[in-house]
Amino acid sequence: MFRSLRKWCFGTVVMVLWVGTFSANAQEPAETPAIDGGALFSSKCATCHHPFKDGTGPKLSGVRAQWEENAAPGMIYQWIKNWEVAAASDPYAKSVSAKKPTSMDKFGDITNDQIDAILTWVDSQVEDSGGAQNGGSQSVSTQEEGSNALWYILGAIFLIVILALGNVVRQLRRATGGETSEGLSYFEEFRAWAWRNLRYTLIGSVILAFALLVALFQTLYRVGVVEGYQPSQPIEFPxxxxxxxxxxxxxxxxxxxxxxxxxxxxxxxxxxxxxxxxxxxxxxxxxxxxxxxxxxxxxxxxxxSGKTGPIVWNKVHVLPDHVYFNHSQHVTVGGIDCKQCHGDMTKMEGTAMIQPVAELNKIEGNIQLTRPTLTMGWCIECHGETEVTQITGASYNGSSYYDEIHRRLLNGDRSLYEKYLKDNKVTVRELGGWECSKCHY
Ligand code: HEC
Ligand code: HEC
Ligand code: HEC
Ligand code: HEC
Ligand code: HEC
Ligand code: HEC
Incomplete structure (x- = not known):
């Protein structure tokens, strides 16, 4: 099979292209259906509802059927758009509105199609006693796993096809009395081919070695990265x-x-x-x-009763002992929002976790960073980019902290001051935010 390498290469390319288009085609129809009910549910409803668990709002699985049975036709749309109007006109809606002490949000701009998509998605969920916290993200992750598995299966089929074809070629050669490599195993055949085509073998080996090296470094860079850490807590505090x-x-x-x-x-x-x-x-x-x-x-x-005991919360964000980090410096002086480092906690349904930097970057208004959250690179990158705006003391609680720095710069190394202000901004770095001793004890 290695002798007719050119044909094989051609075959492989065609095969890869075919597999590529096939999988692209396979994904398209899954994404195009007009509305993604799961995503809508996650973004609009999941703060209060779960398909199978009562929370702030009641569980929603099977709710559409109940409304169809008990309420006026189409009343469920009215309910979701504005529950007050629904409760005023329909007795069933009125009884539902008494279910919970808190009342539901109003969704004036939601369309009937979107509501259908949400309710269809809810009814398509299968109850999982493992207790995932959020129906939306759960289905997203299974979808990803699903497409990964698809690639492995395709890979395996591809390999089997190659081997089978190789065998057919050998058989044909033998049958037509052509040059045979009879008695040689695939490995021996490969070795012989590799010696004959030493140049290709060398290039291939170099590429392979390089790829392995890159993979190794990527793995090493993830050592000590704690993104996504979400310990269990004694109370599931939402x-x-x-x-x-x-x-x-x-x-x-x-x-x-x-x-x-x-x-x-x-x-x-x-x-x-x-x-x-x-x-x-x-x-x-x-x-x-x-x-x-x-x-x-x-x-x-x-x-x-007098019998008390502490709630032992597990610490989520933990910097090593050799690092100094100060909240007031960042929140009060730097004016940085909690969202920048902890994500949007007002939407966090599960227990607290260390948000990956990719998630933090999605939040509107956040400074875009690339290094993993809580690593030294993350702190440094932000200090290199963030501008210090409250440069005069007066704006910071009347303290003269920065006035003092100004005076020292003006009276001392004037050139340094001019250098800092050349780009018309002063970054944390320029104030010393990259000095080892600022962050390390
Ligand atoms: C300022 C008032 C307030 C404080 C302080 C407060 N809670 Fe709550 N908590 C609430 C309200 C309101 C609810 C919602 C009750 C409902 O949905 O009917 C709630 C609900 C809960 C729930 C159930 C949530 C669910 O949907 O599963 C837990 C658990 C809880 N709180 C734990 C705590 C813990 C632990 C503390 C202390 C760290 C705390 N709460 C402090 C107001 C408060
Ligand atoms: C702020 C919390 C909140 C949000 C967000 C919310 N709901 Fe509700 N929902 C409730 C509460 C609370 C009830 C129970 C009714 C009551 O007591 O007022 C409810 C009731 C319902 C009911 C009727 C349940 C039954 O048992 O008959 C449906 C259907 C419903 N919600 C759908 C939705 C949909 C769809 C969304 C998203 C577009 C949504 N809700 C968003 C709080 C919420
Ligand atoms: C009602 C009380 C309450 C409120 C309000 C509250 N939290 Fe919390 N927070 C807690 C409790 C209790 C924990 C510990 C449980 C946990 O880690 O999930 C916690 C944990 C955290 C943690 C993780 C702590 C760690 O161990 O690293 C962060 C970050 C956090 N909260 C940020 C916020 C932000 C930001 C807000 C405002 C948007 C906020 N919290 C509002 C009670 C509260
Ligand atoms: C510049 C990034 C940054 C900002 C902004 C920030 N935090 Fe933190 N937060 C951290 C880091 C880093 C830790 C870990 C500290 C440690 O281990 O010494 C932490 C830890 C925590 C903890 C765990 C308890 C503790 O003190 O170690 C809580 C709770 C918390 N932050 C809440 C908040 C709240 C609330 C805000 C907004 C008012 C906020 N953080 C703003 C970076 C930040
Ligand atoms: C989102 C951006 C951001 C991140 C991330 C961040 N910082 Fe900062 N940091 C600032 C800003 C802004 C200031 C300047 C506040 C001021 O003094 O005006 C600052 C100041 C500091 C200072 C004081 C510097 C000085 O010159 O006195 C220390 C120490 C510090 N940060 C440590 C850390 C550590 C440790 C981390 C990582 C765990 C971190 N920071 C992550 C923005 C950030
Ligand atoms: C803005 C804050 C900040 C500054 C400035 C800073 N570091 Fe760090 N450094 C950290 C944080 C946070 C960690 C722990 C996180 C980690 O291990 O990635 C750390 C970890 C380290 C570690 C341990 C690495 C490891 O993998 O455990 C060394 C060594 C180190 N820093 C050296 C330095 C030196 C040398 C400088 C000055 C050139 C410096 N740091 C400046 C924040 C800082």
Whole structure:
């Protein structure tokens, strides 16, 4: 088979092209259907609804059938567009509106087709007792895994076809009495071919070695990268419910974030400020009971038993001991939003996680960075790009911190000052944000 290499190469190219177009074609119809219900559900509804679990809103699986049975035709569209109007005109809608203490958002600009797509998507979901937190992202990941598997299968089929064809060629040669390589194994045949075509073999080997080297370095670069880390927590605390739907300010719970180095994690007492009254419904009850256990609160007798124990939260973002990081410096002085480094916590339904930099870059208004979150490269890159705007002390709580720097620059090394301002901006780097000792103890 190696003797007719040119034909083989041609065959391979044709095959790859064919496989390529085939898979491109195969994907197109999957993406074009007018509306992606799963994506719409994730972006508009998932903060309150889950297909199979009651949350802030009731579970939605099978809900369309219930409405068709009990409510006026088409009333479910009206409900989703503006539930108040629906509740005023339809008795079933009115009964639904009493289901939960919180009320649903209104979606004035949603179309009937979009609603159909969402409800069809919801009804197409299969209940998974593994308990994924978000139906939307769950289906996305299985889709990706699915297309990966497809490539492996195609690869395997391709290999089998090549080997089978090779065999046919050998048989044909033997039958037509042509030059045979009888008795030689594929490996021996390959070796003989490789010696005859030493130049190609060498070029091929170099390319292969290079590819392996690149792969090795890419793996090494990921060592110590903690992006995507999401430890389990003693209580499944949803930021989306607290900071999102209920609009509680981050500082209410992370109350030292503006004043000190660390942001702080709220104590049980902070939870009790609200949860003494809010004891939740359905699957929330068991979670909120854990707060009561920690506080030693008996919700029935409305008394404290005195038996308390801490909620042991697992730390998510952890820098090594040799690094110094200060929240107030970034949040108060630098004026950087929590979103820039932690992502949009108001949408975080699961427990907190270290957001990959690719996700952070998708958030509107964020400075675009390339290095993985929490690595040294990430800190350095941002310090190299970010402009320090509050350059005069007055704008920073009346402190004279930067005035002092200005004075020193003006009276000392004037050329340095001019160099800094040449591009009309002062970056964190130019103020010393790249000095090892600023970040390292
Ligand atoms: C802010 C939270 C919130 C969002 C966002 C939200 N809902 Fe709701 N939804 C609720 C609540 C709460 C109820 C229960 C009704 C009540 O108590 O007012 C509900 C009820 C429903 C019902 C009726 C359920 C039943 O049992 O009959 C449907 C259908 C529904 N929502 C669909 C949607 C769709 C579709 C979206 C996204 C386009 C959505 N909701 C977004 C909170 C929300
Ligand atoms: C009602 C209280 C509350 C509010 C409001 C709140 N958080 Fe939290 N936050 C917590 C608790 C409790 C934890 C620990 C559980 C966890 O890590 O999931 C936490 C964890 C975190 C973590 C991970 C901490 C770690 O260990 O690295 C970040 C980051 C965070 N919150 C950011 C925010 C941001 C940003 C906001 C505002 C948009 C916010 N939080 C609002 C209570 C709150
Ligand atoms: C410039 C990036 C950056 C910004 C902006 C930022 N954080 Fe952090 N945050 C970090 C880093 C880095 C850590 C890990 C600190 C450590 O391990 O010493 C962290 C840790 C935390 C923690 C865990 C507890 C702690 O203090 O270590 C919480 C909670 C938190 N941040 C909340 C917030 C909130 C709320 C805001 C917005 C008001 C915010 N962060 C803004 C980078 C940032
Ligand atoms: C400012 C008031 C407030 C504070 C403080 C607060 N919560 Fe909540 N929490 C709420 C509200 C409102 C809900 C929504 C209840 C509902 O959906 O019916 C809620 C719901 C919950 C739920 C159930 C969420 C779900 O949908 O599964 C948990 C768990 C919870 N809180 C834990 C905590 C913990 C732990 C703390 C302390 C770190 C805390 N909360 C502090 C107001 C608060
Ligand atoms: C999103 C951009 C951003 C990221 C990411 C970031 N920083 Fe910063 N950092 C700033 C800004 C802006 C300032 C300047 C604040 C000021 O003084 O005006 C600053 C200042 C500092 C300073 C003080 C520098 C000085 O000259 O006094 C230290 C120390 C620091 N950062 C450490 C870190 C560490 C450690 C990390 C990574 C874990 C980090 N930063 C990640 C933007 C960032
Ligand atoms: C803006 C803050 C910042 C500055 C400036 C900085 N570092 Fe780092 N450095 C970090 C952070 C954060 C880590 C830990 C994250 C990691 O391991 O990637 C780190 C880790 C390291 C490590 C350990 C690497 C490892 O893989 O564990 C070394 C060594 C180091 N830094 C040396 C330096 C030297 C030398 C300089 C000055 C040229 C410097 N750093 C300047 C933030 C900084």
């Amino acid at each position: 930021h989306s419910v607290h900071a999102g739907i209920n609009g509680i300010d981050c500082k209410y719970c992370h109350n030292s974030v503006e004043k000190s180095k660390s942001a702080g994690i709220p104590t049980v007492n902070v939870c009790m400020n609200c949860h003494k009254q809010i004891n939740g419904q359905d699957d929330q009850v068991a979670k909120i009971q854990k707060i009561y256990d920690a506080a030693g609160w008996d919700p029935d007798a409305q008394t404290y």
